[in-house]
Amino acid sequence: MGSTNYETLYCGTQSSLIRAKSLSLIAHNTSSMIKSMTGYGKAILETPQKKITVEVKSLNSKQADLNAKVPWLYKEKEIEIRNIVTRRLERGKIDFYISFDIMDEELMPVINKSSVKNYYRQLSEVAEELGIKPENDALAIIMRLPEALKSEKPELTEEEWKNVAKLIGDALEKVDSYRIEEGKALEADLSGSVSRILGFLEDISPFETERITKVREKLTTTLKETIGSDNVDMNRFEQELIFYLEKLDINEEKVRLRKHCDYFSETMFVSGSNGKMLSFIAQ
Known part of the structure; x- marks a missing residue:
């Protein structure tokens, strides 16, 4: 029964350690708080001219892996946008999207009057040279020609960029809040795993003495059954037994495991990104 209990405790300890390791791999820490x-996060800004949408998704990754989709209007700010996102989120596989819809009718295509007049003058000259009258639908033909309509692309103003930068910050704030909430659950789970490991460590101690006694009895019985009790040199047997039991001693492993548990608990609340350190300790 003692052996079975010992193995159960050992397996329970290993299971908790593996659980702690797997959770620490996705843990992230800033401001003395574990974050997933x-x-x-998603943020929307509506103005009379545009509707701007920023959406950010983040998953687990060892490094900051950012995939950003930025429309032409904000391309000049893409490097700055990337810096804002990576500084705030630090790690993770991040998908960043920003889009806009034009709401202002003034931004619709307009007639290029100079081009239309030039086209009409040339058609009239050709008609005169050919001795024919210009068609009544000449204007409809001209409007289908290149450059008859022109679209003026809006430029990014400093005021609009400030609004967009704030919108990006709002979306990142929502991502961060999401990470904090999930981090609280991770923190509770990790702390519980460490506590269970330390509890199992204490429960192992009573079985160590019993284990040594059982090993001694088993070896003595085997020797007597094999070569007979009269042929056993008990002094030599005790010497060999000491060497054998030293190899079975797990005190060093217990000390190391306790130290790692303490270090893991301390590291969880150290400021800065420490997910990698937690993963290393859990190994």
Whole structure:
């Protein structure tokens, strides 16, 4: 029964350690708080001219892996946008999207009067040279020609960029809040796993003495059954037994495991990104 209990405790300890390791791989820490790397945030800004949407998704990743989709209007700010996102989120596989819809009718295509007049003058000259009258639908033909309509692309103003930068910050704030909430659950789970490991560590101690006694009895019985009790040199047997039991001693492993648990608990609340350190300790 003692052996079975010992194995159960050992397996329980290993299971908790593996659980702690798997959770620490996705843990992220800033401002003395564990954060998950999983998050989602969306922010929308509507003005008389545009409707701007920013969406951010984040999953687990060892490094900051940013995939940004930025429309032509904000392309000049793409590097700055990337810096804002990576500084705030630090790690994770991040998908960043920004889009806009034009709401202002003034931005619709307009007639290029100079081109239309030039086209009409040339058609009239050709008609005169050919001795024919210009067609009544000449204007409809001209409007289908290149450059008859022109679209003026809006430029990014400093005021609009400030609004967009704030919108990006709002979306990232929502991602961060999501990470914090999930991080609280991770923190509770990790702390519980560490506590269970330390509890199992204490429960192992009573079985160590019993284990040594059982090993001694088993070896003694085997020797007597094999070569007979009269042929056993008990002094030599005790010497060999000491060497054998030293190899079975797990005190060093217990000390190391306790130290790692303490270090893991301390590291969870150290400021800065420490997911990699937690993963290393859990190994």
